[in-house]
Amino acid sequence: MSTVRLLADADLSPEAAAVFADIRATRKTDFINNFWRALANDPPALRRTWESLKQVMGPGTLDPLTKELIYVAVSMANSCEYCIRSHSAAARSKGMSEAQFMELVSIVAMASETNRLAIALQVPVDEAFKPV
Amino acid sequence: MSTVRLLADADLSPEAAAVFADIRATRKTDFINNFWRALANDPPALRRTWESLKQVMGPGTLDPLTKELIYVAVSMANSCEYCIRSHSAAARSKGMSEAQFMELVSIVAMASETNRLAIALQVPVDEAFKPV
Amino acid sequence: MSTVRLLADADLSPEAAAVFADIRATRKTDFINNFWRALANDPPALRRTWESLKQVMGPGTLDPLTKELIYVAVSMANSCEYCIRSHSAAARSKGMSEAQFMELVSIVAMASETNRLAIALQVPVDEAFKPV
Amino acid sequence: MSTVRLLADADLSPEAAAVFADIRATRKTDFINNFWRALANDPPALRRTWESLKQVMGPGTLDPLTKELIYVAVSMANSCEYCIRSHSAAARSKGMSEAQFMELVSIVAMASETNRLAIALQVPVDEAFKPV
Amino acid sequence: MSTVRLLADADLSPEAAAVFADIRATRKTDFINNFWRALANDPPALRRTWESLKQVMGPGTLDPLTKELIYVAVSMANSCEYCIRSHSAAARSKGMSEAQFMELVSIVAMASETNRLAIALQVPVDEAFKPV
Amino acid sequence: MSTVRLLADADLSPEAAAVFADIRATRKTDFINNFWRALANDPPALRRTWESLKQVMGPGTLDPLTKELIYVAVSMANSCEYCIRSHSAAARSKGMSEAQFMELVSIVAMASETNRLAIALQVPVDEAFKPV
Structure with a gap:
């Protein structure tokens, strides 16, 4: 009951699909949690948030x-x-x-x-x- | 400009003085920061807060x-x-x-x-x- | 599972009923959402909140x-x-x-x-x- | 009295200096407010935050x-x-x-x-x- | 250093002046605190807030x-x-x-x-x- | 669906059981609400929280x-x-x-x-x- 649709892989724009592919490669798992499926409704926001998270939570x-x-x-x-x-x-x-x-x-x-x-x-x- | 007086050592009740002594012994410094000087207006609250903090932030x-x-x-x-x-x-x-x-x-x-x-x-x- | 009863139209005090009538007239719909049905337990609070909301969200x-x-x-x-x-x-x-x-x-x-x-x-x- | 130093232009790392140059070019003003001068202590955070802000607050x-x-x-x-x-x-x-x-x-x-x-x-x- | 001007009595619109008069009569004191002087920049907001406060904090x-x-x-x-x-x-x-x-x-x-x-x-x- | 198990009486450590006994004696009821059953996973935290609550909410x-x-x-x-x-x-x-x-x-x-x-x-x- 999110406020936007949770997108299945088949519903993704090419930009969102590319981010999902990077999430899967980085995390070494096929599982994509609902947070990203909700955010995928706005591909630039999805990319920005994922890139930032990867940087902030990466090696430091x-x-x-x-x-x-x-x-x-x-x-x-x-x-x-x-x-x-x-x-x-x-x-x-x-x-x-x-x-x-x-x-x-x-x-x-x-x-x-x-x-x-x-x-x-x-x-x-x-x-x-x-x-x- | 606290909402209560910041108590100097000379103003402490015996119960508050005992807590200050324990803070000093535990932290190995004579310095008592303003937080405790404000809380000293309510000696049971001072004791309870210090004992809890010591437990929560102690070895674990x-x-x-x-x-x-x-x-x-x-x-x-x-x-x-x-x-x-x-x-x-x-x-x-x-x-x-x-x-x-x-x-x-x-x-x-x-x-x-x-x-x-x-x-x-x-x-x-x-x-x-x-x-x- | 609100903390107070959601009042049906039949349960309203005259003061609350008058506010509901104004909500319906202002919004041009018969639908009254749960927020107002909960607040109707306190008719003066219902009136005050509705009047304020109408003013704040009205023309400006x-x-x-x-x-x-x-x-x-x-x-x-x-x-x-x-x-x-x-x-x-x-x-x-x-x-x-x-x-x-x-x-x-x-x-x-x-x-x-x-x-x-x-x-x-x-x-x-x-x-x-x-x-x- | 920030918790970190507010960096003057002369104190910037090359990466931070490049972000400041982009802020100035984008905003068409030489003025850089304190928020960015504080964040400049962490150049990758400075770049990430500025790029995100530019995207979020840009045309849409x-x-x-x-x-x-x-x-x-x-x-x-x-x-x-x-x-x-x-x-x-x-x-x-x-x-x-x-x-x-x-x-x-x-x-x-x-x-x-x-x-x-x-x-x-x-x-x-x-x-x-x-x-x- | 409020974000709006604190209005002196001489600066008030007639509507704001009427609210100030009611605050003084209700509280039986000439003193008007800064909160109301800031809010006086928006006379309807001043009136609405004062009337609500009087009702909520009044006898109950x-x-x-x-x-x-x-x-x-x-x-x-x-x-x-x-x-x-x-x-x-x-x-x-x-x-x-x-x-x-x-x-x-x-x-x-x-x-x-x-x-x-x-x-x-x-x-x-x-x-x-x-x-x- | 708490983030930790809600402990039944049979699952309690002796320290947690002693706190539960005190809660029951103090409140004069056998009922122990879920808050304490969750906290019982950390007996010192259970004791500390109960003792503080009893003091804060007790006579004053x-x-x-x-x-x-x-x-x-x-x-x-x-x-x-x-x-x-x-x-x-x-x-x-x-x-x-x-x-x-x-x-x-x-x-x-x-x-x-x-x-x-x-x-x-x-x-x-x-x-x-x-x-x-």
Whole structure:
């Protein structure tokens, strides 16, 4: 019951089909999840989002699991069920244990609590935390 | 300009003073940041928050730097300036490089974008992402 | 499965019935959507909300479709499924094409990304953007 | 007091300098606002964000002013002061009047109110609003 | 440094002046806070917002202090500094003690934590909590 | 369809079982809602959250119903369906009438609207609202 049609492979424009081919090659699986099938209704948006995601989540200075954990944490903070479930699955495939998932959940919840305390009390930033 | 007074050491109740002593012993520094000085107006809340934070951010299955990165990410998602600055400082003290900080920022921003896409398009969760 | 009963026409108080009559006359349709049927449990809130909505979304300096697009965009930013779906329907009835809907989605997502970047980096407002 | 340095033109990497040159050419002005100077610390992020923004805000099925109004609306919903101010300036330069700005503000506020009502009352989506 | 001018009494349109007069009569004070001076740039929005606020915060089934506490709590959840400060002042004038303020802050923070836990764990609603 | 298993009594670790026993004794009912059954996958988190909740929602300077109303209000502001439903049930059991619920909803919605107005207009805090 998405707000747009989830496109099957047969429905794709050539531009969208090329992106799907790259997703499959990059992820080494034939499976394309619903997020991309919804976005395929706008091929330039599909390409832009996939290229950005590949760049942001690709090799860098943080390891792949840490990156996924951060992605899941933000998705929890933004209350996006689809994103929590899809990126939790990705994190599990990169080695996240159930104990690590529960620990992540505790940090997200604790941060939400102290974020709210700092905002409610309007705590001024300490000089020590300001950039030199 | 906090909504409550930032208590100096001389203003603390005995219960709050005991928590400050534990913060100093645990962190091996005399410095107490404003967050705790504001919360000290409610000693039970101060104790509860500190004990919880010590437990959540203490030894577990995720390494200390990963925990701080998750904390900073949630603080960015919640738009809490105080929390972004104080936990970025903590992450830097645990080894976060500037390149890692910028990479964290990119993940938080990218996740916020795809979270919004999944919500706007009301993408249904794939069967593959549902727990067995 | 709302938190209050969705009132049928037969259940309405006279004050709520009068508002429903005005909604029907204004919109030139007999259909009353669930939002108003839930709100009808509090007739003064029903009247106040309808009168405000009629005023805000009525003739002004922005054209009706632009107003609906803004409404949908805010509903996406606030993750309100009901509001995304009902105001997308309203926008379609005022002429929004599927291409415009996808373009709207891209703007909402892109803004969410750059909003998060500006907040994460705590970018100071340029003098050029300050009112004279 | 950003969390990273705002880079002056002399501090830019060649990749960042090339993006700044394209921003200047596209916008036909020498002025580069602080957002890009902060992002320039991560040249690939700078390039990706600018390329995406140029694509999303470029010619499409919605007119340029409508696009900016949507951008400002989302920035208000996300409480991003920097984004409210910079995109309001952009909207003004594309013809937004003060009356239109106030009307936009009313729609954003009204949508936030009814979004909250729909969520608080957990109003179920009407069949009429579901895609066929 | 608001995004619109804060209107002095001498700058008001007759419609805005009438609303200011009613605010002064209702609140039994000459003081008009900045919120209304900003909103006065759009007299119908000023009137609509004031009339709604007067109705919502006026006599009902909840006592005036409880209403203000709820208002402050929502303002904290929405991170609106202006609203936290102005409605805290209102709550104090209606009898809120400093201990009650700190207790309110703890509830807001705790609710933010458990909200996040319920969302992160996607806890299904118990049958017992569903309406009969 | 939670992201973790909802633990039955037979599945509990001794630490989690002890917390469940305390919940039952404190609430004087055998019923344990799903929130705790999900959290029981992480016994220290279960204990910490329950102990904090008991302290925050226990005797203090605000009466029990007012505390629940604040909790529900924050849950509505955070769009947490589980929390809206479970804490509404708790508020009803502490005496909240349907009229009070609808009044609460109006305040939450109205506060969300004026919060957004203050943020959109970037209204500066009045001197009168600053602490002395």
